[in-house]
Structure formats: C-alpha cells, structure tokens
Amino acid sequence: MTALDSPPLRTDRPRSGFGSALGRVPTSLWVAYGLTLACLILLGVSTSDGFNPDRLLRILSNAAPLGVVAIAQTIVIINRGLDLSVGPVMNSAAILTAVLSAAPGASLATTVPLVVLMGAAIGLVNGVLLAFTRIPPLLGTLATATIIGGVNALVTRGQPRGIVPDELRVLADGRLFGTPFSASLVIWIVLLVIVGLILTGTVAGRRFKAVGANPRASWLSGVPVRRHTLVAYTASGTLAAMAGILLIAYSGSPSLTAGDSYALNSVVAAVIGGAALAGGTGGMVGTFAGVAALAFLTTVLNSFNIPSPVQFIVNGGVLIGMLLINGRLSARRGAR
Template identity: 70%
Template sequence: MSTTTASGSRTDPRSQSPSGSVAETLRRVPAQLWVAYGLVLACLLLLAVSSEGGLTLPRLLRILSNAAPLGVVAIAQTIVIVNRGIDLSVGPVMNTAAILTALLSASPGARPLTTTVLVVLAGGGIGLLTGLLLAFTKIPPLLGTLATATVIQGVYSLATRGQPRGSVPDGLRDLADGRVLGSPASASLLVWLGLLVAVGAVLARTVAGQRFYAVGANPRAARLSGVPVRAHTVAAYCASGALAAVAGILLVAYSGSPSLTAADPYTLNSVVAAVIGGAALAGGTGSMTGTFAGVAVLALLTTVLNSFSVPSPVQLVVNGAVLVAMLLLNSRLTRSRRR
C-alpha cells in the first residue's frame, strides 16, 4: 500500500520504515553508550593480540563469568547513582554476605536456598537502614555510606574476631564451578545477566523506574510533581544492599571461604563500571546496558594487564585514571547535549 505526499509523489512505507526506524533508534543512543562499547571493542582487540591464545568465545565467556560478582554489585551501584546517590558500603555488605553465607551453611540442616534468602534479606536490611538515614537527614550520601561501611566493617570484625569461620556447600559452589550445558559460561553469569535484564526492564519500562530517574535529575521538581522522593531513596539503597549481598554470595562461591577484605576493591570498581557505562554521579542518567559495558571493560582490561604482567598497584592506577577520564568525558558530553 502506497501513500501520497504533499508534493503528489507516491511512497511505499515498507521501503521507508525499517531504515528510518533503525536510523532514529541509533540517533537516540546516548553518546556515552557509544564510548562505552567503543572501549569494549578496544579491549577485545587488545586481548586478541596480547596473548598467544588470542580471543575465543570460550575464553570470553570465562572472563565474563569471573566478572559476575562485579556485574551484580555494579547493578546495585547504578541504581543508587541514577537516584543521585552513591553507595560506598557495597564492599562491606559483600563481605558480610560472604561471612554469613559460610556461617549459616555450616549449621546443621542448612539448605543453600534458605541460606541465600536469609543473606539477601540481611543485605536488604542493611540497605534499608542506610536509605532511612539518608532520606530523613541531610547527610550527603558520600559521607553517610562511608560511615555505614565503617560501622559494618567494625561489626563483622568484632563478631568474627578477625577469623571468619564456616564453609561453602557444593550447592553454592556450583554457581561458580557449574557450567551451563557444558559451555564455559558459569551459572553465576546467568544470574548476573538475569538480574541485569530484570532491573533494566524495571528502570526503563515501569513508572516506578522512571521516577528514579526523575528523582535523580531534579529531586525538588520530582517532589513538587508528587513523586515520593524519600521512598525512592530508601528503595534504591534497599535494592543496593540486597544486590550487594547476592554479589557477596557469588564471590564466596568462587573463593570457597569467607574473608574480611575480599570485596573491598569492588566498591571503587562498581562506581568505575557505572561511570564507564554512562551513569552520571549528578544523578538522572544511567542504564543497565551501559553498566554491562562498564563491567566488560574492567574485566577485559584486567585480563589484558595481567597478560602483560602489570603489578596490581599499577592496575589500580589505571582503573582510577579510567574513572577520571570517563567523568570528564561524560560531563562534557552531557553539557554539549543540553546546548
């Protein structure tokens, strides 16, 4: 079926819609997202030439599987950043989750599913307390969550006397060691991707999710529009605590034993992953698609640096430099888009 334009010429919509819709979709993709996936491509190319094995699909799946704990906690961090916050307590919450998982698993009659539910609830409870603190006071999120992190570290250090005990059952170890249909992908990778899709759908497709962006972009305007700003702040940190607990479970599944410090680097790395993916620390911007790219960049970059035998302290410097560069770039892209 053809249509007639104002000039009298006849056009076939079947010949216009596909290309037009694709072009329109590409124009709507934020510049930050193009940059993020450009970095992913650059890391893939570096990985392909940095080792004798090159880049293969099994190797890529193994790298992403190992990055699952970071992927999950990066989702948590992105939710909070979108809501104009930051959560510096995600690392201690992960450590707490790992300690609780090992402790509860060692009790008689313990079941992995029950243990997982209890640990996730505990993480959500910590996030709830943090959210209430920030929602009903004027404490900045940076200082509030730093204080929360310090308290959490003190509590589990006292409770364990510096020596966490317990064991990780085979049912949980399968998250890290179990392979899906004989592929190099682990079950933890599916957990990460499943949470990524679910949270992404909530943020992008629901009214509640869009309100998180509204609160992050302009809390005062959101409040005047009838959005319950405090409730969304509490919900953001509650979700962050629960997801950080899931990440802690995945981490202890890999390591096989709890630790007081194993998750400490994940606090900074989760922020770096979110920022690489286009999340603005000023709030109101961020997506799960971008966060996936940010995690992939960190995972691939770490693999490349390890292949060149770069020391861990230097890797920290590289991650910090990437964070600063992406903050500057995202700030410039945001200003140019508003003009």
C-alpha cells in the same frame, strides 16, 4: 520576501529502522562500547588465546560478582546517590554464608534468603540515613561501610570461619545444560534484564530516573522522593549481598577484605556505562559494557603481571577520564 515566496516549512519525519535505533543511542553509551572494544582488542593482541570464545565467556563469568554489584551501584547513582558500603556488605554476605552453611542441617534454601535479607536490611538503614538527614551519600555510606567492616572483624575476631558447600560452588564452576555459560553469568544477565526492563519499560522506572535528574521538581510534582531513596539503597544492599554470595562461590572461603575493591570498581563500571553522578542517567546495557571493559582490562594487566596497586591506579585514571568525558557531554547537551 513575502509569505507567498517564503520557503516551505521543513517537516522532519521520524526515522525508522536501524538509523532510528542508532539515533537513540546516547553518546556516552558509544564511549562505553568503544572502550569495551578497545579493551577486547588489547586482550586479543596481548595474549595467545585472547579471542577464544570460551575464554571470553570465562572472563565474563569471573566478573559476575562485579556485574551484580555494578547493577546496585548504577541504581543508586541514577537516584543521585553513591554507595560505598557495597564492598563491606559483600564481605558480610560471604562471611554469613559460610557460617550458616556450617550449621547442622543447613541448606542453601534457607541460607541464601537470610543472607539476602541481611543485605536488604543494611541497604534500608542506608536509605533511611540519607533520606531523612542532610548527610551526603558519599559520607553516609562511607560511615556505614566503616561500621560494617568493624562489625565483621569483631564478630569473626579477625578470622572468618565456615564452609562453602559444593552446591554453592556450582554457581562458579557449573555449566548450564552443557552450555559454556556458567550459572553465575546467567544470574548476572537475568538481573540485568529484569532491572533494565523496570527502569525503561515501566512508569515507576521512568519516574525513578526523573527523581534522580531533578529531586526538587519531582517533590513539587507530588512524587515521594524519600521513598525512591529508600528503594534505591535497599535494592543496592540486596544486590550487594547477592554479589557477596557469588564472590564466596568463586573464592571458596570467606574474607574480611575480598569485597573492598568492589566499591570503587562498581562506580567505575557504572560511570563507564554512562551513569552520571549528577543523577537521572544510566542503564543496564551501559553497565554491562562497563563491567566487560573492566574485566578485559584487568585480564590484560594480569597477563603482564601488573601488581594490584598499579591496577588501582589504572582504574582510578579510567574513572577520571570517564567523568571528564561525561561532564563534557552534559555541558554540550545543556548548551543546546
């Protein structure tokens, strides 16, 4: 075949419109959507009012503490890390909120910033520990989680005290301007949008993902990798403290253990949403889908009176399944 009778070169023009949008959606995100839809359908067929919009909004509102801490976990996972201290930080935030609220002349205007600052400080300690040592994130944050839990028990002498002001309970019970949306749900969504826009719409956010995908290449390119680690864990501690404030707004009392389960569940939600533990992958849309899936699944299990230990087993199984799926997807991408 000569050059004259060879077939013309194929020129693929970029797709536009809805088809292009579909093409840009990662496969892992479709998996998250599918799991969320499956849990929603299971909820609908297993309970009498499963598809009631008010009930669905109430379920999502109750999941706001998990939603906020899942944002924190996603940020860290994108940075090729893991933060197992988010649960104890939530407990600390709840305890400190109750203690400060009981002080004479206390107000949320002073209490909330102090609690959030505490979370940021703990996150910064995690960041320094992991950025300047060779300690793996799993072990480093497990150690700080243990220390924080011990400090909580020591300071409270095993019996957390304090009060939850009515203004704080509005976060859980209040509805904004007569709408069915709770204040906590709106806070969660606003944080999702802000973090999502930073990660996808700014140079700093795209560089943050690049550091997680390949830290060494980023370092060789002059990117301050350690600074990104500090930012990731400081943000995680800050958001975990916010989640702790929402948690006590719902529970009505501080606890030494109420936030413990959120460490695992936040990882599960992030992984369901497509965050890869190898770093560099993840986003807020997927994280929202992961939290929604867990919230719907938990509601279904509770409707059948499934005990908490079994629910932990189910969540662990979901995590293993999603890790296998994401690993297979990564292998396919690498083979192309």
